[in-house]
Amino acid sequence: MLAKKVDRMEKIEKVEKIDALYNFFLTRSLLRKYKENGKKIIASLCNNVPEEIIHSMGAVPVRLLGLAKSTELASAKIPTWLCLYSKRLMEDGLRREFDFLDGIVGMTSDDTKTHLFSAYSFYLKPGFSYLIQIPYVRDKSSIEFFEKELKRFVEKFESFFNTEFSEEKLGESIEIYNRFRDLLNDLSRLRWEDEPKVSGEEWLKILLASTSMLKEELIEHLEDILEKVNDSEGYKDYKLRIHLSGTDFYDVEIVKMIEDLGGIVVSDDLCTSSGYYIGNVGGRTLRDLARRYLTQSACVLTARLEHLSIEDRLNFIMERIGESRANAIVLLKDRGCEICGHQCPFILQEFTDIPTLVLDLDTPYPTEQLKTRVEAFVESYG
């Protein structure tokens, strides 16, 4: 009885801790505080922007995500049929919600992100802006090029902010980021248990918090959460272990809805989650960083020589499902997402032995319809 009470207390503490972290994402309060303390805040427009570089030069990297529920201002500047990620980001920018930013860094990872960088720069004129050119092939010459491209980025950053880059500091930042990744790996393993100790909702909240604060600060919280979670009881009352597939998805409400209806999200391949943190940097130099970001991430568009990136993505999903023992897939198909639009049929073809539910997403969410579909899916396969 006493043990159960202690466990419940730990669960409550865990939830409160995670909610407090998530609040940093919702309010952007820490970012404003950093700014007040004289730090430069640099937004990244893609999960493959090597944040370690920005961090090593004393600035705060933030993966920019918009929170607007409606996007009327953005609709006047960019097409209404684009993905939710781009519309919300543009909307928050136009509403001056990002007034704390000192610059943006984009990447040529897809058309939307490339042109979002252009549109953001054109309309909102951030102080500093740089677009990192990412090769789509992972051969030797492309890795060499990518290293030089990262050097070029460093030089532009140094010159604009009158700061200095050092390999030593980069090494320190890489260590911090690798520690952050290790902790998430540890936490992730607890999701794979028969009774997962972290829900999908909690997991996503932690990941979103990580986009809005310095990693060294987050690490302390993660260590604490890990301790609490390790000692707590897991979730038993679920019917289906779900792998969540998608791209720049970050709507906690949808994950909560899936879990309220009997699913538990045990793994994913989202750009905002697995695609963001998986893969440590195997060294302390720019070259090591170039190799990591080109070869180890879940980037959906770069491929090994003589291979297709879709094959790499399918393997990535397979690995995640293998680890987590997910027995169903929920595919979050943002109607405006070009990656989802091109790759969704291949994912469906590849995983015919696993029940898969495709949710077409566009705002405003037809919540009741989505609920009905998820409920029927969980009932059928749970």
Add this chain to the structure above:
Amino acid sequence: MMELQEWNPLGYKNLYRDLFKKHLARQDSLLKQGRPVGWFFSFHPSEIIYIFDVVPAYPEQYSAYCAARGSSVDLIDASISKGYGHFLCDYFKTTVGMIEEPEKATKPLMPKPDFIVDTRALCVAHHEMTEVFARKYGIPKYTINYPFWTSDALGYVDELTKIPEMVEELYIEYSISKLKGLLEFMEKVTKIPLSDEKFKSVFETSEKTSKLLIEVAKLMMSKPTPGSQREIADLVFLAFFVLGSNYALEFAEKGYEMIKGRVKRKEGVVPEEKFRLLTFGIMPWHSLSLYEYCEMLGATFPVNLYVNASLHLCDSKKPFESMVRRSMHFTNSTYDLMDGVIENARKADLDGALLLENTGCRITSMIIRPLADTLQEELGLPSLILEAPQCDPRIMPLERAKTQVEAFIESLK
């Protein structure tokens, strides 16, 4: 109802007919010889087709053909029913439709590819769609991704020649290394070694043709506008796909003489030119008569930025650099790199712009509003933006578009 004038096009129709006839005859002959088929996309280095004697097929051009013949709607629906996204490039959806449900597609179908060349000189969508096609057919693919040009890497670029004032060496070097890799890939898939002589001669042809096409674009800016966009819009076929061919050169030589004569005689596409408009966006291939209609209302189009983007001055002495310069168009650049476009628009003495937002094409659609804003700020030009997917007439019914155009023209008076 506005009064319609007599329409007097340049007469390129016969030239195009001759060009396509020769192009198709070459295809047939090479197919009979068992030469490999490659699929290529706009802004690729089209000279390689003639250097390596391959049979080219162009999903973009084929899809435009299906749109003009009325089969693209069924093909787009077929693609969506297979799970591909609604808001993807019409060219992609139409081509997937052709692969999945060939019975619904306009004949002749594109020949099945033996290899595919993936170039990102315009959009990542080319890269994304080549992945799909390569996987469907199980064929080798070669990828080049040129930079997306930013103002810290590229200085002022002449809009027609694509000659830049300044360019980042790192990007040129990497692109050239990838282009050299492409030649090795072509040797492998075509099983013939690169002939230096042929390489030189194809690029010399390309240079001559490219010069003439640029002259045609310049002459189009004369007063009155000498030609119609119904015929000028198709110049992209020459510039994108067959630049290194002898038949493109023949076309360019004759086409240049025809437009030069017109300009000399001060003869316009309509007797009374009332307004001069700039246009941009991929042409709505299902409804090209919209341009004819505008022209008959007295609104002519001396500048087509889509056609201009397809042009570049090929320098046969610097073939690799020329291939990279092909990517230096304003649609592959950040929106602060529009100076060249504005300069030409100023020279053309314009009254407004008709801009087409191609649903599913992130490139043309995302640049439209910044372009409209820049034209307004720099030149005081108003724009009409029409949502017009290039292969799907359901989103832009012609009659509705005509009404919108009429209202816009009225507002210019």
